[in-house]
Amino acid sequence: MAKRNEEPDDPRPIRRLLRRLVKAPAAWSLIWPLLLIVASYFAMTRWYAEYLADQYRSIDPQLVSVSQPHRYVRSDIVDEVYRATDLAKLSPLDRQATAKLASAFASHPWVRHVQSVRKLPGGKVDVQLEYRVPVAVFHVTSDKHPVDSNLYFVLDGEGVLLPTEKMTLDDTPDFIHIEVREAYPSGEEGTPFGDRRVESAALLAKLLMAVREQIRIAKITVSGDPRMNLVPQLELITGNNTRLFWGSPPGMEQPGERQARSKLVDLLQGNFVQGSDLRIAETPQSGRK
Incomplete structure (x- = not known):
């Protein structure tokens, strides 16, 4: 039996592979999809990737x-x-x-x-x-150093310093004023004031802000020696200069001291006179001042 002529050896294997694929038409059903996938991949990596990078480089x-x-x-x-x-x-x-x-x-x-x-x-x-909602204005006051009477800091109810760049002195009457002598902020805008007396007063201002006009609260001050009082003791001054002793900040009441809610009820009902101590229940001797 005569032998079939064998194909001469081709030193180029890729060319030999292509020749075999040409002789096998069914193989094209696999080759063309592969070629399309490879072409799509290179198109995406070169063109579409650049398009995505340009479109989504940053958030506008x-x-x-x-x-x-x-x-x-x-x-x-x-x-x-x-x-x-x-x-x-x-x-x-x-x-x-x-x-x-x-x-x-x-x-x-x-x-x-x-x-x-x-x-x-x-x-x-x-x-x-x-x-953050502003509730108080702190004015710097000192007996030792000259201070700018227009220097003020706006605080929220947590004693955090708020931006004042866009605010003016015309805005300050909208808030309760806090006065603590020789106190200076140690923080920056967006951080606590840095003095627990001022921060305690801001906490009280938050409680009183909603009824400020009704009670006519003008100012919150701190009484006593801060070195002796672990919890700052606060005083209120109304618009007609009536001075009232509030006591501890809301939520920090000392043993035997009335809660903030009871004190607030007395203020709203006018149950106080000049020098009233709201820490204890009192029967006013005269009408509201």
Whole structure:
């Protein structure tokens, strides 16, 4: 039996493989899909990847919306956060994008808490914020050093220093004033004042702020020697200069001292006279002053 002529050896194996594939038409059903996959991969890595990188290089601040702030927040929160942080470099494709956004906005002195961050279609971002609310103004007073009579600091109910750049002296009558002589802030905007007497007074101002006009509270001061009182003892001065002894800050009452709610009821009902001690129940000798 005659032998079939064998194909001459080809020193180029790839060429030999292609020849065999050509002779096997069914193989093209596998080759063309593979070629398309390879071509698509290179197109995506070279062109589409560049397109994605350009489109999602960073989060556009114009597409970021935040909760409507109250009237004392007079600055652009989004713009200030972007300028103070690295959000301009944050890509929306970053898996930690929402967490990083929350951390950045939480650093703003007007922001008390970031409630939520949501990425929306079209590259938009919605940030829900809880803002700090100013309740008191602290004026620097001193018997030892000359001070600027116009120097003041705005505080929230936790004694945190708030921005004053956009506020004026015309805003100060809206708040309860705090006066503690020889006290100076040691913190920055967005941090506690740094003096427990002032922070305690701010806590009381938060309680009284809603009824300030009704009670006509003008000022909160601190009485006694702070070195002797572990808990600051507070006094109230009304608009007609009636002085009342409040006692401990709300929630920090000493043994035998009336709770803040009982003291507040006396104030609202006018159960006080000049020099009344609200720590103990008293029967007023005259009407409200």
